Amino acid sequence: MWKKVSKYFLIGLLILGITPSHGQDNNSNAHKGTQLKTIIVDPGHGYPDKGTKGKNGSNESDIALAIGTKLAQKLRDSVPDIKVLMTRTDENLPNGLTSPGPANRWRAKFANDNHGDLFVSIHVNDDGRNGVDWHSEVVGHETKVYYTGKGKRKKKHTRLVPIIRRYSTPSGVVGTETYVWAMNNNDGKTQFVRDNNTPSEFAEKDTTADSTEEKYFDSPEAKIAASIRTRKYFEKSLLLGSFIQSNFAAQGRVDRGVRQRDWERIWVLQATAMPSVLVETGYSCNEGEEEYLTSEAGQEQVASAVFRAIVQYKNVLAERASRISSSNNPDSVTGNPN
Template sequence: MLKLRLISEKRLILFFLVLIINFIFYAEVEAQTGKKITTVVIDAGHGGDDPGAVGRKCKEKDITLKVAKMTGDYIKKNCPDVKVIYTRSSDVFIKLAKRAQIANDNNADLFISIHCNATKSTQVNGVETFVMGEHRNAANLEVAKKENAAIMYEDDAENSYDGFNPNSTEAYIMLNFFQSEFKNSSLKFAEHVQHQLVNRVGRKDRGVQQAGFLVLYKTAMPSVLVEIGFLSNPAEENFLNSKDGQTYIASALYRAFRDYKKEYEKDNAIEGDSYEKIDTPQITDVNKIVYKVQIESRSRKLDNAAQQYKGLENIDFYEHNGQYKYTAGVFYTKKEADEYCKTVKAKGYSSAFVVSFKNGIRQ
């Protein structure tokens, strides 16, 4: 592993200058009338010697590759006018700079980098989507540092990243000066990704975030890095390591792409010209059984259920015989729901039990 020496002041200045030059050259007008989304680059994080996060049962590099390929397959099948390009389609190591270059060389309209998270705690779970920008808290900086550490596996990292040291907090402050012209579109796509993963797949929402990612900072198009879950959380690892889990995540990423494309092309349509309508069959959770943990019944609807059941996730309710039945969690296996039910009980809801739904109807 290459040991990067500490960044000197001189190097920081050089790095800063290079960033400004990059900014001037890459600055483009974001909104382009009549522009359509025709090329997407899907980037499976890590690969080869770089395993990324390592769980008890699987490695990040393998999960990201499977999800990337499935996402691409959904897009190809449902949006035949879109060219799908992968930065890697097998277990190989690709430098971070090369990944961005692939997107730039192909004039991609969108860049999606797929990753899995990990932390020391086995409790932490959920999904978050990053765009290039200023980190607002230490946790976001840690995610960026962890993902950027991939350049430790590169032999020419110092020259490839303008002297950037992934472990230097100062370097991230400098990186923050680089504000992509494509930030608005990146944020819009990131919102679609979170919406799908949270509301349709039931993952815990960690929000749209910002931090300095080397894989994103030279991309000349809207780009996001999505953390699809924590391999350090046993339940989430099981989900991500399962075919079902991967299918849910990939179909969510596809739907986010579809909705973003539709919205973008509508926003940029030439006046009087009807934009091409994408009529794609929705991949929904139709006929899939969804499990939730019923907390309690109430005769009146709560004004702020999330506040009432603070500490529990994905609070929802359904009505039955004039009663409001509140639930927590969304799971695709009974086993996961049973596990979560124990947590809910431990929080004081001793009569909690698991309920199942099919197409939104209690079974």
């Protein structure tokens, strides 16, 4: 009976945003889940997977690495209390892999194994039209002859038909967008959240004679708890995404919004058991944006926008932690030293 009560009590705490942990006091529990200790910076792609090819020959993998490296350094310099890890630090796919599928699975596993609190993947976009926009216009008309009927009833007709000219212009698509894992496919991420949380987050103490180790719940209650946590990850991902896009807009970039994505099995969003975003930093199929993204100044600006967004996100988490701590410790509000 009490075991069931404790399980549902755990779920209730998760709904309130508090994660209990054995051997910690109330204030420690209040802060858990609101702290930002480890950030994973993921420069997308890597040789031999070079990603999107720019209008003038740039490679997405090179741009992503340059921006990701700058972002990681800014975080290390400005928030040294946070551990910053990169999934790759050279031109190659991570961990010596040569295929993008296994590499993306490794990125997610790397983030989970290092207990990341935030995952930021850097990419460059493409419009899928080889950097050109196709147009058509009517440039005149011509007379076409056609017939109806057969034999003696066959009749000749004429009609005017438009003459269509098709032509192309350089791609006009520009702007940034940030992707998060879609809420309508919550189950696709929940399994990874349940499998990759620490025992203190989804565990009960086994008091049977043959075992005193903590073990994961393999029960409906655990699935509910993981689903609640996944929803919180979605909300936090959305929050960070909105900060990222706002900072891009403040720089004068075209803001294409925060979008939910659940197709193509994007492992860096689906399989990361933490808030995660995929940042499309611009369209290299557009000659102007490619020039910007390959320039030192452009890469610095992009990294700065994402960096400022992460700092804003960190401050929101700290504010939430402070409110929870105050609510759990009335003396801190009243000033009562006792």
